[in-house]
Every structure is written in structure tokens, then in C-alpha cells.
Amino acid sequence: MIYGKGYVVFKKILFLISAIALLIVRFDERNLPSPDGAEVIAKNTYVLYDYTVSSQGVTNDGEFFYFSGNETLGKADMESGDIYLINVDAIPQVLKDRGCNHIGGLSYFNGYVYAAIEDGPDYLNSFIALYDADTLEYSGTYYELPHELHLEGVPWCAVDVERNYLYTAEWSNAEVLNVFSLDNMGLVKTIPLSERIDRIQGAELYDGKLYMSCDEENDLKRIFTLDVETGEVEVLFTRNVGKVFEAEDITVYTDDDGELIICVLDRGERRMSNNLTFYKCTQN
Numbered sequence: 001m002i003y004g005k006g007y008v009v010f011k012k013i014l015f016l017i018s019a020i021a022l023l024i025v026r027f028d029e030r031n032l033p034s035p036d037g038a039e040v041i042a043k044n045t046y047v048l049y050d051y052t053v054s055s056q057g058v059t060n061d062g063e064f065f066y067f068s069g070n071e072t073l074g075k076a077d078m079e080s081g082d083i084y085l086i087n088v089d090a091i092p093q094v095l096k097d098r099g100c101n102h103i104g105g106l107s108y109f110n111g112y113v114y115a116a117i118e119d120g121p122d123y124l125n126s127f128i129a130l131y132d133a134d135t136l137e138y139s140g141t142y143y144e145l146p147h148e149l150h151l152e153g154v155p156w157c158a159v160d161v162e163r164n165y166l167y168t169a170e171w172s173n174a175e176v177l178n179v180f181s182l183d184n185m186g187l188v189k190t191i192p193l194s195e196r197i198d199r200i201q202g203a204e205l206y207d208g209k210l211y212m213s214c215d216e217e218n219d220l221k222r223i224f225t226l227d228v229e230t231g232e233v234e235v236l237f238t239r240n241v242g243k244v245f246e247a248e249d250i251t252v253y254t255d256d257d258g259e260l261i262i263c264v265l266d267r268g269e270r271r272m273s274n275n276l277t278f279y280k281c282t283q284n
């Protein structure tokens, strides 16, 4: 179920179709407005099977991007953005038996990809499953999350290495941040938010702040920050990508100059393509 070399050959054979699909997408997106408070420094576009593999989650370890689709995982070199390793059936049977059908947001820690997995549309069972970052194979470790804190499933998770925590929140109108221990996924505490945040699709931690991607039902698709000590929520910048995209997960890293790069995944269902857009803030 895991394809590396075979997938690369498959993509080479489909190179021409892929190139045509990319041209159509670029033409379709030629008039996208600029963001406010940030600049776009790069964009990776994924089509064909790469689209399936990269439609939900994203994280990185400084060298590789890791993606999820509904039931899949993908791994790409960060420099080229090229997906070269896929797990096409990533939800383990033990979680399928609990109704799981959706891998959401991802976060990386210590050689493992932490994946948020849920059982829509019932949302009775929410889990964090760990995958070997080298091979994308399920590690055999999963944790069940308390249902009362995940009434609409678990769309994302974010690891905080410094505090040894993993964070989640409700998808719809979240009022608190859920804080779990990375050691055993026991609930440590919940932190009240300074304001409700709706439709959070992904988050990633950097320097004590969660950077959150929200699929607002307007054209703004803003990026919020959440101070994990105080619960203070602020708008970081406005992306202006439009309603034709569904904003998905987010990941962050620092470039060679130490500047923070914020990467946001957007699913363009009509275009059958996903964009991973790289932003740099232009104001503090």
C-alpha cells in the first residue's frame, strides 16, 4: 500500500497531462488578489493523484513536507515540493473498525507524523494516530480523544515540543484550546480563548503561538495566532484567496535568514487541484 519508486514512474508517464492540468489551473488563478499583511513568496500546485494525497493536512520536519488526503499520506521534498512517497490506505484497520474515514491535519514530532483521524459524519470517535515519518507506515500507536471535547470530530492537531503538549480544539466556534500530554495523550487542561474561532482547519506551533488556518465562509480566509499561555487570539494576516478554495491545514518553518514562512494548504475542488502557498509576513 506504500509506493515510492512506482509512484515516481507513474508521475513521469503522466507528465504531459500533469503539465496541461497545471497550465489550466494557473490560467484560472491568474487574477487572485494579493494578501493583506503578508506576501506570497512561492506556491506549489498539486494535480492528478497528488491532489488526492494532499487535500487535507500538511506539516514539515525542516527537510520534508508531509501531506494527508482523506485516507492517504504523502511525503515531498521541501525544496522541490515533489511528492515521491505515498501511503494510499493509511487509516489502520483498528480505526476503520471504529468508523474512521478521514485523516485531517498533521503535525511532526521526533520522527513521527501525528495525524488527526475522525469518523464523519457521526463524529463519535476522534483519534490521534502516529506514523513513521521515514516510511509513512502506521506505527501501531493511536490515542482516543475525549468525545465531549470533540463533538464535531478532530480536524487538526498541533505538537508543542517545548511544552511537551499536543493541542486540539472544536472545529466550530471553538471556545477553548484542549491541551494534552505528548507522553500519554492525557488531558492536561483547557485554555479559554479570548474570542471564539470558527471553522479551524489546521494549526501549527511556533515560538509559543499557534498559527491557525480558518476556512471562513467569505473571501478573506484569515490566518490567526493564538498565544498558548494566555489564550489571546489575534488576526495575523488576510489571505484573500476567495470562496472557491477550501482553506485546509497549515505548517510553518524558518528560512535560512531565520524568517518565519507560513505555508497554507487550499483545496480547489472545481480545479481538482491543491495549492500550498508560502507566505512571509510584511507587518508585525
Ligand SMILES: [Ca+2]
Pocket (backbone or CB within 6 Å): 057, 058, 059, 105, 106, 107, 157, 202, 203, 204, 249, 250, 251
Ligand atoms: Ca499542520
